[in-house]
Amino acid sequence: MTIRYISTRGSAPVLSFEDVVLAGLATDGGLYIPEHVQEFSMAEIDAMQSMNYAELAFTVISRFIDTSIKPDVLQGIIAESYKSFRHAAVAPLKQIDGHSFVLELFHGPTLAFKDFAMQFLGRLIDHILDKKSQKAVVIGATSGDTGSAAIAACQGRKNMDIYILHPKGRVSEVQRKQMTSVLDNNVHNIAIDGTFDDCQDIVKALFADAEFRKKHNLTAVNSINWARIVAQIVYYFYSALALGAPAKNVSFAVPTGNFGDIYAGYMARRLGLGIDQLIIATNSNDILARCLATGTYSMEGVKPTLSPSMDIQISSNFERLLFDLYDFDGKAINDMMTKLRTDKKITLSTLAWNRFKAEFSACAVTDEETKRTIATTFNTTGELLDPHTAVGLAAGQRVRKKTGAPLIVLGTAHPAKFPDAVKAASGVAPELPPHLKDLMSRKERCEDMANDVSKVREFINAKSVA
């Protein structure tokens, strides 16, 4: 069966899975989604009970890929992707009270859930490039977490060079070390004398430079890449199966920034998984929670919080949900996104808003409540939560229906990635796992650069294979 991908704004070409992975954003500015999603039957979900993580990942991911990638090749890519995880269960569940569980998604190489998608995406892109006899340059800007996951995914891949820009002196020590201590020849860290927004502006300018973009076959691995969503659907199935699916339903609370992770949960439901509540957990950057409560999606500037990976102004993947809520009306989405840019807000139609409320619950959590949740969880269980996971737990406990299904909170980062916040809240300094104990003393390689797009362009021109 061929699976066709269409843009949420209705006027970009229809593409295959492989081309969607390389394209990232559609040419009309939209995001790609599959034209059709085929549900799993109860019997098919039942049969997943006996699968290990890699087998389950193959079964779920295959739903979205046509025959262009051979099954044995895909199996190989998936097996390699999850081999580097430091827990035999890959994504273990830890019970923390009578009805709540934390799904630990931080046993990958960089200790955050982004490894689940990035480890897969890096290998997948390398394979697709191989088939096309192409090379590519990956460029990205990071405020900390995404950069290290992307570097870990691309290091040593023969068809790719990766350049990650971070704001000099504005990422944590652990985050910087995780990026700059990767010494492979194809990995290039650039510390920009500026802010995260400056870094992002440079990346955008390079993508907008058509000649440069073509010359280096520029590729993005950001959160709108469809292959990242697909890889994230797997652990919704995996954890629900562990708690008795398909016979029993579960609920999820998901710490949310760009709406990628929770959109994967929504896709799991569309694939037939029995999910009671899908709870959007935000910090004080609460555009999604406000939208669910009022029907208006309105931008308010970014507030720094204890959970920095969720400090966003708008949630880029929300556009994918809107496309569904508006019955695949690309023109309507295009008009809304234009309006959002000029007016800084849009109001959903009554039908779309009602549909949104039928699929999701939402809750915003303050820094105070985040700290309290870390402290209480430590005192009652001995477990340290990172601030993002704590936002998820606080929101889940507030919003879950008391008589409902068990609550699974997505544990998106290891506490040792955010040691200051965790120690301030609990009194205990979280320790890095054994394989990263020497991280802070590892040798680093990083290029300092002025906040100047032409300097970055020259640097890439001088270094790249593509």
Ligand SMILES: *Cc1c(COP(=O)(O)O)cnc(C)c1O
């Ligand atoms: C990226 C990130 C999130 C938010 O995920 P989205 O897919 O952007 O919603 C939450 N927690 C951590 C630790 C992250 O790195």
